[in-house]
Amino acid sequence: MNPEAVAIAVFLLTYALVVSERIHRAVAAMLGASAVLFLKIVPWERVPKYLDLNTLFLLMGMMIIVNTARNSGLFEYVAIKTVKLARGSPIRVLLLFSVVTAIVSSVLDNVTTVLLLTPMLLYISRLMDLNPVPFLLSEIFASNIGGTATLIGDPPNIMIGSAAKLSFNEFLSNMGPIAAVDLIITVLIIYLAYNSALKVSPKKKVMIKQTLRGLDENAAIRDIRLFRKSVAIILFVVALFFFHDKLGIEPAVVALLGASLILLWTREDPEGIFEKIEWPALFFFGGLFIIVGALEETGTIAQVAKWVLNHVHTSGEALLAITWFSAFSSAIVDNIPLTAAMIPLIKHMGTSMDVYPLWWALSLGACLGGNGTAIGASANVVVIGIAEREGIRITFGDFLKVGMVIMIVTVATGVGILWVRYIGW
């Protein structure tokens, strides 16, 4: 039995199962990982090498912080406050929700962000008696764009940061400006595309204002002490991320420290919080790391890297190739296995060229590629799934028409910025 062929087959099969979702993605990844371990393609003693604990613990720490803070009603408070600030103006709703979604997504995971903001967005659209589709699309794109901005915003970034030893500040200074420019462009495109659907009469506006006045954001706060403590810990954790490289600590340590402090300070029931950790997501990551480890063990990644290097000779060419390949791939298939496979590839390319800009290219493509199709990112699936449950249909074609334009424009903008910064005129 050829171990290389088996490793490739397991990887592709897992990928196919993840895309089709016929069985749960975590189960698919665990199955693949078990297969390569059973067949000793990845020796047991090499598992710790491939299991990226930095990514796993960073995700786990942030999940604990978010789930504890959620008990206070903090995120519902933010959602209601945003709706009230919009004061019944569709343009303001579009703009404010996009900005808030992007900011929250840059710190929390995208799925949690859209899960918490979408019900509020649907509520305000109904109140304004407007088509909610432009608002929902804008929320999806903003979530994916916001996640691109920081080390902790999107799982591909966590994986890239961990593998390439990139700091929070490096991510913010490289990807932050790209995300900011892309967000402005995206809102502008949505506005231009749906301009006629974003209007309410002055009479309706007054009625909306009256209804919103009755909405009390403070009513969403279930525990004011927990609320204050949660805000303090989140601010502390974000502040610590800015200094983690200077302090010489891994981002995962910052997240775990924040998680321990919030549990200690708030005295929330740890069992309840641990139950809410998204274990399927963590097992999905763990399984994928081992499956990609099998590709490394068998030398498949090295061979692909060699092939790529035969065709790509400069950092500029590699930047373009990695960005667009990962963007279009992420639009069709899940960006997490893609990133997991691309990381060792880029590491191998490091023997022949400066790969520093390529990490940003991968982050750009993997995160923003998700905007291309309805199944490109988890946030897309969640928002469209919620919309469908509420009787609002966004078809694959509807999404593709706007999503592809947004993806191509935002990725091209990002490539342009990276090119000017690292390759030159």
Place this chain on the structure above:
Amino acid sequence: MGLFSSLIQRKFKNIAGRRYERILKEYKEFLLTEEEMMLPEIKSILMPLDRFIGEIPPEIYETLSAYNDARIILVYIIDAHVFHVIEQTLGKDISEEFRKKEENDGRLLLEKIAKNFEGLGISPQIRLFFGDKGEDVIKLAEKHDMLVLSKAYGSEITKTHPLSPVVLKIVQHVDIPVIVY
């Protein structure tokens, strides 16, 4: 259900299924239901006035002016019970003096407020009569779609009693939307 739709639902269930149900349940505690969100059609607005109401805030004019198609009826009610008590205890002349003064004050107030509405392009109807400030408003409210009341209507208010008992009685007995300013 199409291929794409069922794929989305499968993915949604695996990524966020139960979490969404929980979040939705939490939101329902403070968001309006579909039924509550149905805005009633407002064709006529009743605005009772009296000597206690003080100044009407500009936001009230602004809000009411948004109901382009609605008639606004300004009603000044002179307390008939007070009039009878004065008549029986202080005599006819004093009660007549009270009636004249009340009618004059009422008319002036009605004209002043009507003028403010006219400045916004609305011509309200005005009425002045003797009656019961609480009962008559409750009865009149049946023929209107919205009621706009000062919190001092019918009685002076204080820091310890920030809402007039007459207003409290009215809002407890009417079925139409009420704005209390």
